[in-house]
Amino acid sequence: MRDNIDPKVCPIVANHIKVALVGQPNVGKSMLINSVSNAHLHVGNFSGVTVDKIEVLFDYKDYHFTVVDLPGTYAFTDYTIEERVTHDYLCTEDYDIIINVVDSTNLEKNLQLTSELLTMSKKMIIALNMSDEMEKEGIDIDAKYMSGLLGVSCVEVSAATKTGIEDLIESVLQAYENPKNEPKLIFSEPVEEEIEVIVSYLQKHKLQATNSYRNIAINLLKKNKKTYGKLHGDPIWTELQPTLVEALRHIELHHGTDDIEEAFAEEYAAFNRGIVAEVVQQTKRFGSEQKTLTEKIDNVLVHPFFGIPIFLFLMWGLFQLTFELGAVPMDLIDAFFGWLGDVVGRNIPNDDICSLIVDGLISGVGAVILFTPNIIILFIGIALLETTGYMSRVAFLLDGFFHKFGLHGQSFIPLVTGFGCSIPAYMSARILKNERDRLLTLFIISFMSCGARLPVYVLFAGAFFSEAVAGNVLFAIYITGAVLGLIAAKILKMTAFKGANEPFVMEMPKYRLPSFKLLFHTVWGETKMYLKKAGTFIAGATVVIWFLSNYPHNEELEKNYAQKIETAVSQKEKNLFINELAKKQLEESYLGHIGHFTEPLFEPIGLDWKMAVTLEAGIAAKEVVVSTLGVLYSLGEGVDEESGSLKGAISRNISLASAVAFIVVIMIYLPCFAASIIFTREAGGVKYFFYLLAFTSISAYVLAFFAYRITLLLGY
Amino acid sequence: MNNLLDCHKGCKAKVKKINAQYNLKQRLISFGIMKGAKLEVLEYAPRKKTIEIKIGKMRIALRAQEAEFIEVEEV
Numbered sequence: 071m072r073d074n075i076d077p078k079v080c081p082i083v084a085n086h087i088k089v090a091l092v093g094q095p096n097v098g099k100s101m102l103i104n105s106v107s108n109a110h111l112h113v114g115n116f117s118g119v120t121v122d123k124i125e126v127l128f129d130y131k132d133y134h135f136t137v138v139d140l141p142g143t144y145a146f147t148d149y150t151i152e153e154r155v156t157h158d159y160l161c162t163e164d165y166d167i168i169i170n171v172v173d174s175t176n177l178e179k180n181l182q183l184t185s186e187l188l189t190m191s192k193k194m195i196i197a198l199n200m201s202d203e204m205e206k207e208g209i210d211i212d213a214k215y216m217s218g219l220l221g222v223s224c225v226e227v228s229a230a231t232k233t234g235i236e237d238l239i240e241s242v243l244q245a246y247e248n249p250k251n252e253p254k255l256i257f258s259e260p261v262e263e264e265i266e267v268i269v270s271y272l273q274k275h276k277l278q279a280t281n282s283y284r285n286i287a288i289n290l291l292k293k294n295k296k297t298y299g300k301l302h303g304d305p306i307w308t309e310l311q312p313t314l315v316e317a318l319r320h321i322e323l324h325h326g327t328d329d330i331e332e333a334f335a336e337e338y339a340a341f342n343r344g345i346v347a348e349v350v351q352q353t354k355r356f357g358s359e360q361k362t363l364t365e366k367i368d369n370v371l372v373h374p375f376f377g378i379p380i381f382l383f384l385m386w387g388l389f390q391l392t393f394e395l396g397a398v399p400m401d402l403i404d405a406f407f408g409w410l411g412d413v414v415g416r417n418i419p420n421d422d423i424c425s426l427i428v429d430g431l432i433s434g435v436g437a438v439i440l441f442t443p444n445i446i447i448l449f450i451g452i453a454l455l456e457t458t459g460y461m462s463r464v465a466f467l468l469d470g471f472f473h474k475f476g477l478h479g480q481s482f483i484p485l486v487t488g489f490g491c492s493i494p495a496y497m498s499a500r501i502l503k504n505e506r507d508r509l510l511t512l513f514i515i516s517f518m519s520c521g522a523r524l525p526v527y528v529l530f531a532g533a534f535f536s537e538a539v540a541g542n543v544l545f546a547i548y549i550t551g552a553v554l555g556l557i558a559a560k561i562l563k564m565t566a567f568k569g570a571n572e573p574f575v576m577e578m579p580k581y582r583l584p585s586f587k588l589l590f591h592t593v594w595g596e597t598k599m600y601l602k603k604a605g606t607f608i609a610g611a612t613v614v615i616w617f618l619s620n621y622p623h624n625e626e627l628e629k630n631y632a633q634k635i636e637t638a639v640s641q642k643e644k645n646l647f648i649n650e651l652a653k654k655q656l657e658e659s660y661l662g663h664i665g666h667f668t669e670p671l672f673e674p675i676g677l678d679w680k681m682a683v684t685l686e687a688g689i690a691a692k693e694v695v696v697s698t699l700g701v702l703y704s705l706g707e708g709v710d711e712e713s714g715s716l717k718g719a720i721s722r723n724i725s726l727a728s729a730v731a732f733i734v735v736i737m738i739y740l741p742c743f744a745a746s747i748i749f750t751r752e753a754g755g756v757k758y759f760f761y762l763l764a765f766t767s768i769s770a771y772v773l774a775f776f777a778y779r780i781t782l783l784l785g786y
Numbered sequence: 787m788n789n790l791l792d793c794h795k796g797c798k799a800k801v802k803k804i805n806a807q808y809n810l811k812q813r814l815i816s817f818g819i820m821k822g823a824k825l826e827v828l829e830y831a832p833r834k835k836t837i838e839i840k841i842g843k844m845r846i847a848l849r850a851q852e853a854e855f856i857e858v859e860e861v
Contacts (some may be wrong), residue, residue: 080841149809179818327821335815336822364845365828374832462856466847470835479836479847503813573810575817575847578838 085133086260087246090160093171094183095142096579098199100124101137101229102171106239110591111139112494114456115579116483118501119490121152123159130239138165141500145335146186151500160190161296167193167245170240174211174226175580177350181337181342188222190397191281193245196224196524199275208353216349221254230585236645252282257337260324264317271313275306290314291321292334345624355407364459364581371460377467378668386545388451389572393528393541396444403443404715407436426616430701434612437700437716438604440695441525446597448521448559452490453592461486462576469574476563478502479574481511485555489548490516492745495520496752504572512753517555518768519548521600522692526736529696530729533721551737558769566761603693611690612697618661619701627654656702675735675771676728676778685735691742726786731778738770745762788838788860790853799858800824806855817846819856857858 091099095117104111112119124139148157160168170187172180177198187194198204198211202634216224221240221753227234257265268287272279279286291298291314301307307651319331325333371377411428455461461483469479480501488495495515502508519527527547531540541592632650638644655681658664664686665679672682682704688695696716703719724732740746740763750759793799801835804811814816814820828845836850837853839846 145812147812149813179842179844182816182818329811331812332815334818335820339818339820339823361834368829368838368845372829373829374830378832462847466836467831469847469849470831470833473835473849479849569853573813573852574847575810575813575852576816576847578845580845655858685815686849 077616086136087167087242088134088136088138090138090140090163090165091171092140092156092160092183092187093142093199094144094173094180095577097142097171097173097180098229099142099171102140102197102199102227103137105229105232105235106137107135110595111739113588113592114461115459115584117454117464117577117579118152118483118498119456121497121500122154123155131243133243135239135242137169141557143183145183150503160187160192161774165192167195167242169195169197169242171197171199173200174706175200175207177211178342178346181345185255185338185341188220188255189285189292191250191285193250193660194222194224194253195238195241195245196220198224198226199229202228203227210350210351210353216345219254219345219348221251224555235783240351245596252284254408255288256341258324258340261291261321261337264320264530265319267313268310269308271306277304277306288363290500291317292331293318293330296511339458343617359671361727367581368578370468372463376393376473377463381464381467383453383533385548386542388448389545389548390526390541391462392444392447392451393544394537396441396447396528397532397537399443400440403436404441407432407440410436422620426613427621430612431609433700434615434697435604435609437696438525438608439601441528441696442597444524445521445589445600446593448489448524449593449596452486454584455486457582457588457592459579459581462578462769465576466578472556473571473574475560476510477514477556477559478504478507478511478572480576481507481514484515485518485552485664486509488515490521492516492520493748496745496748499752502572506567506569508573509753509758510559510567512557512749512758513562513762513765514559515592515749516745516762517551517558517738519551519737520692520741520745521596522742523695523736525693525696527733529699529717529720530733533724534726534729535716545738547733554769554773558765569783576632594657600693603691607691608693608697610699611687611694615661615687615694615698615701618655618664621657624655624658627651627658674778675731675774676725676782677732677735678728681728685739688736689740689743692736695736727778727781730781731774734774734777735770736774738766740766760762788858789828789858790825790839790848790858791834791850793858793860795827795830798824798826798861800861801856802859803857804855805857810852810855814852814856818842818844819846824853824861825858 091103093099096115096119099114100120103126104113107126109126111124111126118141120139122139122141126133126137127140128137138159140156143153143156146157148154168187168190170184177415184196196216198213199547204211211226213224213226213748223245225234225238225241227238238784256262265284265287268290272283272286274452277283280554286297290301301310321333322328322330325336327333366718371380373380411432414432415424415428417425424681465479465482465641468482472479472481483501484495484499487498492515495518496512498510499511499515502511531543533549535543628651631647635644635647638647659664661683665683667680668686669679677685684695684702686696699720700716703716703723720729741749746759746762749762750756753759790799799821801821803821804814804819806814819825823841825839825841827837828840831837835850837848837850839848
């Protein structure tokens with residue numbers, strides 16, 4: 071059958087190469103994939119950006135490539151979920167070649183994983199990444215010599231400047247076409263002796279195996295479970311075992327430890343030191359006298375006293391910018407949608423369709439799009455935090471403080487991601503080693519207000535406060551959310567997640583200035599998602615909300631008011647009647663009924679039926695909150711408003727106390743539908759969703775109740 | 787018989803032994819913190835809760851409780 075395939079249909083004679091990209095965290099694996107293909111994987115400057123394996127496909131010459139981006143791992147272990155992803159993939163999946171990505175400015179540390187991978191009996195290529203930074207730091211690596219020493223091709227590349235990429239792919243092709251070389255991993259004399267003993271024993275008994283005898287011997291000495299399992303059933307095992315025990319004792323004695331893994335770690339380290347001494351040359355002096363730029367910056371940013379104030383100041387600045395700078399294009403966008411509504415409204419003769427488009431789609435979707443500038447500024451801030459390397463510093467500074475609340479310093483990373491969107495935040499909680507810490511962090515993430523809630527805050531801050539203080543109010547809302555999250559963490563830690571503390575060991579990356587292109591892609595990607603959501607999901611939800619709030623029409627009411635309006639003496643009276651009719655119609659609608667049905671529940675926290683409905687709709691997605699407000703208040707509002715803006719409608723119709731309660735609920739209650747699904751998956755069970763539902767709903771309700779009463783007591 | 791916490795800021799030391807239990811020890815080793823490794827204390831977070839060390843070219847943040855397990859001698 072295969073011969074019948076028309077070559078025109080499939081021009082590429084499919085030579086499929088599957089490549090596994092492995093390396094320590096933060097060496098630029100994802101960025102390398104982005105430069106090889108045209109993918110836009112998420113890139114940051116901290117350990118643990120990639121937490122799940124991602125496949126990217128591309129073609130080169132006559133080959134199909136599948137590159138699998140695996141989460142970074144310091145050693146070939148499987149303690150954390152992300153490490154397990156890598157470990158299991160490398161051990162059990164089918165792939166052709168490993169590309170081991172290393173940071174060439176820190177070769178010795180990176181080789182620690184490399185030397186472990188060399189015992190994997192797979193074809194391998196070493197990508198000496200960050201060659202641009204290496205040059206800047208005056209480091210020189212003799213890649214050719216290194217290839218010779220290791221028996222594995224080493225290629226200098228730079229994912230950031232896209233140099234050496236083609237060489238890398240060519241080397242992969244070569245390795246694919248040629249038989250596998252035996253890598254040259256040389257151990258200390260005692261270990262080599264024992265390897266020799268085992269190898270000659272295996273030779274004597276002519277063991278059938280696909281791997282080389284040397285490889286098997288090394289794995290036996292490393293107590294590799296798989297190799298043990300394979301040989302355990304073999305008749306030679308009974309004789310081999312005593313030899314092995316003796317060999318292990320010899321090696322452990324030599325290293326002065328009773329831990330064979332530690333002994334091998336030292337073996338690898340010694341081997342790597344040897345390689346580095348041979349191939350690396352430091353041309354420029356970076357002695358202890360001369361401080362690197364990173365150290366100079368760190369002297370200020372992780373200062374024991376000023377570090378945390380500086381961080382708080384930067385966050386405050388971000389929210390000020392979000393409001394102040396965001397307000398400039400907002401007025402234009404607002405005016406544009408106002409104009410659009412007018413024009414479209416005048417040109418559609420059918421009343422129902424006109425209302426659907428103007429009051430439904432335009433005011434709903436417009437309300438969401440209105441906040442794009444704010445979202446962009448917030449995303450830029452988060453992207454900077456992620457890509458410069460500052461995030462790990464803050465984790466370092468806050469660990470002591472977080473620890474008091476039962477959180478882990480590294481919880482900071484998913485929590486900050488949560489300010490952007492809860493979904494990646496839930497995923498990034500995987501960097502936490504301990505299951506309890508991870509679950510605790512998952513429960514707290516929704517307290518960090520996501521980007522989709524920002525529009526609600528900007529709207530209300532703008533409606534109730536002058537522009538001068540609105541930025542501060544915004545900052546206060548976020549800080550309050552974060553503080554509430556910490557308190558919630560403490561409570562959970564004392565009740566549901568009791569247990570020992572997890573160690574905190576984290577790498578602090580070098581500071582890097584992200585390229586404009588990288589920032590642009592990150593921010594644009596997120597913004598595009600926001601806008602896309604506004605155009606699809608939010609638009610759909612808006613139409614539903616519009617329908618529910620417009621039907622059924624109460625004919626009798628309409629007739630009554632038609633008479634009143636006709637007999638009205640002045641224009642003012644006429645408008646008054648039109649408004650009254652709209653309000654009554656709204657209350658008679660499906661949405662009105664739903665709202666009135668649930669109103670008793672929301673009354674104690676000062677919310678009327680419209681706000682109740684808005685919150686209910688917000689469970690689907692937080693963007694729906696503004697769009698629903700947009701629809702509800704554009705319907706209820708009259709036609710003569712000189713300013714049709716939602717901000718005005720809100721400040722006229724909602725009291726400050728109710729607004730505060732509303733904001734508190736938005737801050738705390740269940741994240742959107744999509745996020746809840748990811749939460750359930752990451753937490754590992756539906757029961758956790760119900761815990762989250764109960765936990766967030768109860769705390770939202772109780773806190774909103776107090777917030778409402780206290781604001782009332784204060785006289786607002 | 788000093789542990790890492792006894793070192794002042796800027797001090798350079800050599801790891802003598804790691805007294806941690808299995809998992810933490812493996813973790814430290816994977817970061818290059820193992821017998822014979824040379825390190826430098828870079829910074830302490832407020833109230834010595836967390837410590838930043840430099841080992842080779844890598845900067846690592848450790849919590850005080852973990853630093854205590856690392857036995858060092860000053861060089």
